[in-house]
Amino acid sequence: MIIGKKVRKNSISTRLMVYFVGIILVPIVILSLTMQAAYKKSIMDLAANNAKDSLDLINYNIDQQFKSYDSLAYFISRDRQIQEIGEIQDIGSYNGDSERKEKMYRLLNYYRTSVEQVARVVISYENGFQYSTDQEELIYAEAEAQPWYQLCSREQKTAHVLNFRANEQIYQEMEPRNSEMLIVCRGMFNSRGEYIGAVSVEMYSQVLERSMSNILSRNGSYVYILNKEGKTVYSPVVGIIPQFKKDNIQVEVYNQRNHWQIIGVVPMTEYLGQINTLKSLLAVMLFVITLIMAVVSIQVGGSIVRPIQTLRALMKKAEDGDLTVHFDERAPEEITELGYGFNVMIQQLNNYVKQVYTEQKAKRKAEMEALQANIKPHFLYNTLDTIHWMAKSYHAADIVETIDALSTLFRISLSKGREIITVAQEIQHVTSYLQIQKVRYEEMISYEIHVAKNCEELKVQKLILQPLVENSIYHGIKESGAAGKITIHVWREQDQIFMAVEDNGLGMAEEKLEQVRGLLEHFKPESNGAYGVVNVHQRIVLNYGKPYGLYLESEPNGGTTALICHPVIQED
Incomplete structure (x- = not known):
């Protein structure tokens, strides 16, 4: 398992609340959306059915209304007195007969007023004469040149419904209307x-509103009618087809008599208001349920x-x-068991740490004593060996100097049982050793010692330079077979003391x-070889840990440098 693996940030309490609320809320949301969709569909279907019923009634009313206009046109076309005008050859003789003109004028207007909302009746004859309810005299107007006359069928049983725009010329020699007009026209045949x-x-297009009154009574509802060519017959805005909106319901019926498409549009604003009210109620309900579930989940989850x-x-x-931590909080059984296990683990860790600390302390002490015990006989043997060779090679007077150096070595080595001495004492110790070796090897060995003034009174482990110098003599200079030089440098950098022993061996x-x-x-401890340098390194590491200790650099025929890194310590 990777300890550093990123832990999920959402806490148990958050997840418990989300799961708890989700389990309750998701079904309610789904049910609410389903109810809302079903309610909306039901409302729209009801609105569409109501609109369709209204259009059917409008269509029926239009049929009945235009049936009366068609009947009026039929009766006028069958009237014998009206037909006779078409046989007149001299328009002047007719217009000169005032009694006949007045009689015909009254007859034609009688027909016009017999049906409500007829604006005008116009008759055009094949002989070029034209007569209307707006004039008593017969006028000459070429029938074939008039748009409505051209569109009117020559079949006896067929009537046509035509629509004309405002200010569109319908009849020759007559001013156009400034409103949209509807015309029911029928052919006239003699016996x-x-x-x-x-x-x-002729009637104004607004007559259609009579067929629609009180049928589409909802606010914003409207009807528009298109003829078979797709042109507007009737529209709430004269001559313009309204733009259909997606929130509106549009239904259509077809008028067989006039070949019209009757289109009803019902805005959903009122219905959507009811749907929005339902949405608001559902939203409030969901919010209240969510709030209650969140509170409950917090209470329940908090105890866990x-x-x-x-x-x-x-x-x-x-x-x-x-x-020193200890878990003693009241909790559910499973968590209490976890807490008990945690407490046992902490206690065992405490015992283990104390045991390890005691063992390591005893181990370090034993190792230090063993290392010190090993180094003293080793050094004493070498010193006595030197005195032995002096006795053979020189007269007894020179032995005094060597014995003095040896005494200094013994005194500093023992140090009344202290393991920490000053840098000055350590330098004095290694100097005594070098003097003894100088007596033995004469001109074969030379040395220099450089100690920074701010280092002399600093404290270090004792007997850490002598093993390094000894190693330089026996494994560096002596084995090279030539004279060599040993240089010792001591300096301080911040909280560290550095001691370097260099040779050119x-x-x-x-x-x-x-x-x-x-x-x-x-x-x-049982290994052989490099015992002196290893002894120095292990003593420093055992007491102060890394990175303190001994570091070596060497090149073949280029000498060796042993660098000690030692902490600055304050110890009596």
Whole structure:
């Protein structure tokens, strides 16, 4: 398991609330949307059916209304007195007979007023004469040149309904109307079945409103009518087809008599208001349910989540090193068992840490004592060996100097049992050692010591330079077979003391250097080789930890540098 894996940010309490509310809310939302959709469909179907019924009634009324106009045109076309005018040859003799003119004028207007909302009756004859309810005299107007006359059928049993725009010329020699007009026209035949002209019953297009009154009474509802060519016969806005909106209901019926498309439009505004009211009620209901479910889930989830959060906080403290934490909060049984297990684990960790600390302390002490015990006999043997060679090679007077140096070595090595001495004492110790070795090797060895003034009174582990110098002599200079030089530098950088022992001896190959470095990192007491340098490194690491210790650099025939990194300590 990867410890650093990113943890999901949503907490248990949040998830519990989401799940709890979701389980209740999702079905209610689905049910509400279903009810809303069903209600909307029901409302729209009802509105469409009502509109269709209204259009059917309008269509029936229009049929009845235009049936009366068609009957009027029929009776006028069959009137014998009206037919006789079509046989007149001299228009002047007719217009000169005032009694006949007045009689015909009254007859034609009688027909006009017999049916409501007829605006005018016009008769055009094949002989070129034209007569209307607007004039007493007969006028000459070429029938074939008039639009309505051309459209009027020559069949006896057929009537036509025509519509004309405002200010559109319908009849010759007559001023056009400034309103839209409807015309019911029918052919006129004499008793011999000969076509002698046509009758036009004219009315304003607003007469259609009579057929629609009180049928589509809802606000915003309207009807418009198109003829078979798609032109407007009637519209709430004269001559303009209204634009259909998506929120409106549109229904259509077909008028067989006039070949009209009657289209009804019912705005859904009123119905949508009812639907929106339902939406608002459902939204309020959902909000209240969500609020109640959230409160309940918080209460229920809190009893579970709060102990877990407490336990998590205690675990975080333990992770940061505080092993004094203890879980004692009241919680459900399962969480209580987790808390008990946590407490046992913390107690065991405390015991383990104390045990490890005690063992490590004893181990370090034993190792230090063993290392010190090993280094003293080793050094004493080498010193006595030097005195032995002096006795053989020189007279006894020179031995005094060597014995003095040896005494200094013993005194500083023992240090009354102290393991920490000053840098000055450590330098004095290694100087005494170098004096003894100088007596033995004479001109073969030379040395220099450079100590920064701010370092002399600083405290360090004792006997850390002598093993390095010894290593330089025996494994560097002596094995090279030539005279060599040892240089010691001591300086301070911030809270660290650095001691470097350099020689210009034989040096080490890369393989040998890596082997010695390996001994520094993985030293075992029973191992042989490089004991002095390993001893120094292990003593420093055991007391102060890394990165303190000994670091080596060497090149074949280029000498070796041993660098000690030691902390600045304050110890009596």
